[in-house]
Structures are given as C-alpha cells and as structure tokens.
Amino acid sequence: MYITINLKSDKSIYQQIYDTIINGIVSGELREGTILPSARQLSASLDVNFHTVNKAYNILKNNGFLILNRKKEFVVQKKVQRNTEFVIKWEEEEKEHINEALANGLSENEIFEILKTILIEKVR
Amino acid sequence: MYITINLKSDKSIYQQIYDTIINGIVSGELREGTILPSARQLSASLDVNFHTVNKAYNILKNNGFLILNRKKEFVVQKKVQRNTEFVIKWEEEEKEHINEALANGLSENEIFEILKTILIEKVR
Amino acid sequence: MYITINLKSDKSIYQQIYDTIINGIVSGELREGTILPSARQLSASLDVNFHTVNKAYNILKNNGFLILNRKKEFVVQKKVQRNTEFVIKWEEEEKEHINEALANGLSENEIFEILKTILIEKVR
Amino acid sequence: MYITINLKSDKSIYQQIYDTIINGIVSGELREGTILPSARQLSASLDVNFHTVNKAYNILKNNGFLILNRKKEFVVQKKVQRNTEFVIKWEEEEKEHINEALANGLSENEIFEILKTILIEKVR
DNA sequence: GTGGTCTAGACCACC
C-alpha cells in the first residue's frame, strides 16, 4: 500500500497525514486490514520527521481508525459502533465552522449550496 | 454601539472580536459609517488586553472592513466583494470535516439532515 | 495549586503524571475549574522534559478531563455524560487485567477480596 | 500436550504464551512433571518465531515454573509460593484503573457489579 | 526492523 501525501501549506503536517488517511478510508481505497507503511518508512518517503508521522498514526489509533497488531504494524480498522459522543462533538464543530463562514459574509443559501455540492460529490 | 462577546468559546479572543464585528456588519447591525468604540474602551469593557482588541481592529482594517478616519477612529466600511480565497479554504476544511463524519459511520443523509438543522437554526 | 509527583520507576513518566491528576480529580483535590501549573512550570519542577508533561496534559484533554481555556491554561473539567463506549473499553481492560492476575496464580477469591478492599477504601 | 493460543489479543506474543502456560499450571491441566513441546515444535505449530517461544520458556524457567531436565526438555514445576511482588504491583495498577472509572463517572456500586460479573464469568 | 518513550532545542501564534 502506497500513501502519497502532498504537503501543502496551512494545515499542520500531522493533520495532513491524518486527513489523507481518513480520506483513504472514506473513499474505500484503504480497506479494513490494510497495513500502513511503518511510521519510519512513511516519514522517510515524505521527508518528514518520524515523530510527526507517529503522532498522526497515534491519533488515528486513539480515534479507532487504526489498531496496532501483534507485529506492531498499524492496520486499518473499520469503526463499527455509532458513537453518539462523536456526533455531538461533530455537530459542535460544524456549527463553529458554519459560523466562521457566516462571519466572513457568506449567506445561509450560499453555504447550503456548497454543502449540497460536497455531499453530492461524495455520493457519486 | 455595544459589543458583547462571550469568552467561553475556545476560539482565540481576537478571533471572537473579529467574528463578532463581521457578524454585526453582515447582519446590518453595524452600518457603514458606524464608529466603533476605541480599542482601549472596548478592551476595558471586555476585560481583555488592549493589544488583543487592537489586533482584531487592525486585521479588520487590513481586510477592508474598517477604515481609520482623521480622528483615528475605526469606522465601519461595507465591503461587498466576496473573499474567494477564504471560500476555497473553507470548502476544503468542510470536505475534511464531512469525511471525518463519514469515516465515523454517519451516512450522507444523516449528515445532510444535521447540516440542514444547523442552517435552519441560524436563519431563525 | 501544587502537584507533587513521585517519579517511581516502572510506569512511564507521562503515565504517572496522568494517573496522579486522575487521582486528584477522583479524590476531590482537583476540582472543576482548577488551573493546572503550565506544562513548562511542571516540567521544570519535576525535572522532566516539557514534552513529557505536555503529552500527559494532552491525553487528559483528549479524554475530556481538561480543557484549554482562552488564556491557554489547562483547566480541570468535570466529565458530565456517561460514555458507554468508555464503559465497554474499561470492561475489556479490566478483564485483561484480571486475567493477568489469574495467570499469575491468584484465585478468583483472592482477587475478589483485593477488589473489595480497594473499593471500600474509595468509599471511605 | 497441546497448547492453543489465539493471537488476536494485543498482548505481546511471548506474554500470551507465558500466560497460557501459567493458566494451564494453575488450572491443573499442566501437572508437575509434564514435558512441554520443544520451543521449535511449538513455534512451528503456532507459526511464530522460535525466539519468541524460547523467550517465554526461559522467563517461565527463571520464575520457577519450569525446569530444564538433562535432556534439555522443559518440564513443569509446580510453584506454590505466591509472588508478593507481583500482587503489590497488580493492586497498584488496579487502583489506577478503578480511578479511571470513577473519574469517568461510574459509581463504586456500578464498578463493583461489573467486577463481580467478570469474576463470575471466570468461575463458570 | 518496529513502535513507545524521553530528551533537547527551535519557531510559531497568542495572551
């Protein structure tokens, strides 16, 4: 399994790694059981520090997206249970984010259209 | 003009001030030409550091939402043009956030319903 | 608020810090709203690296025991909601731990007595 | 003598082997004098590295649960004395774990019920 | 080789 990550600016590196892997899981590219490259390997290929990759992997592990198997490999895990705590937290974050858009002058309608477009692209 | 800001949020203080004022402009509460309280006044009434308010004001000025008149007062300046740079970044963030929800097992429909609810609450 | 931590061996340092703070919360010594010493201060007084303390603080934050306020201080927060996900995970860990005891020759009765004693001490 | 070990646990492999054998001794399944399969045999049947099994055997030997006979076979040795050092450490860990539960809002009674249930399941 | 942990030193945004 190969992970390619474009290290664009703005977001922190570990966040970009985190987001990329979440993306892979959502898109189906990374299936349950997929073994990720070792933190050391990935850090070398991204030309980034080991700890930075390790941090991303560990947050993914804590959030239930990865597990460490007996061989100490990071393996993609499908989240089974719906976590109401997560939904609550997610809604909070979403409200904050929409507020940010409103604060920057976007109208409710504009935001609604953007959100619809994003979701339609996902469904495809 | 009275600005009330609740400091419970985990947003940075200057961001909260920034957002509040933008919100006022967008909602029409703060009209073009309105003179804002001086940074010192506002900082006193919010019990916040003077520099924090000043920073928010200056960013607002740099972003074209305020101008400094000859009396060195900050005056609201209605800014019509949409900040496309912001919209692009916001969409990116939104996509990632929706991905997180999908990765946690929420369906597109569920997400759509949540988003609708949030927006409806805003319109009220 | 003063935190004293005996850095005994065996457990990792950040775990000891974590456990000590959990202890403080459970015992009531650390109440909601208590501001913890800054990571840098605590690391200095424990003669430990800043990152080590920071790690403990962040795990506590992620687990909902601390929040970062606007002033970037770590503040004790009372967990409100019962989290069923946590209970499930905790039970799993407990089973593992009891298995360990059984594997080392303790009988069910002995274990039961030890557990009773621990809980009775808490109730006092 | 057949040893079956499920490798799904996140315990280290040598620990699982160690625990399994201790369990056998405690339960009476493995009596004093029983000759264990050679490390090579067992490693083959478990599809595990030879050194891993060897390590478990040697720790068991050092802890007095096995002895090496003249044929260099590992033989079960019933060990009666309780390892007080282990018990003390285990109690410490258990206290911390119960603290975690208390900090997460579980009551002493709830915890007690959970613990009872776990132990009853073991006795069955 | 792997991840887990600790240390040390650095820059950033924010207060």
Next chain:
DNA sequence: GTGGTCTAGACCACA
C-alpha cells in the same frame, strides 16, 4: 509568558 508543532537523536522492548 503559554501551548502547538516540528526536528533530531537516543534507548527500550518486542518480532
């Protein structure tokens, strides 16, 4: 001053 992040180099247990 604070925490957040990144880098670099190290030792450990484990496979």
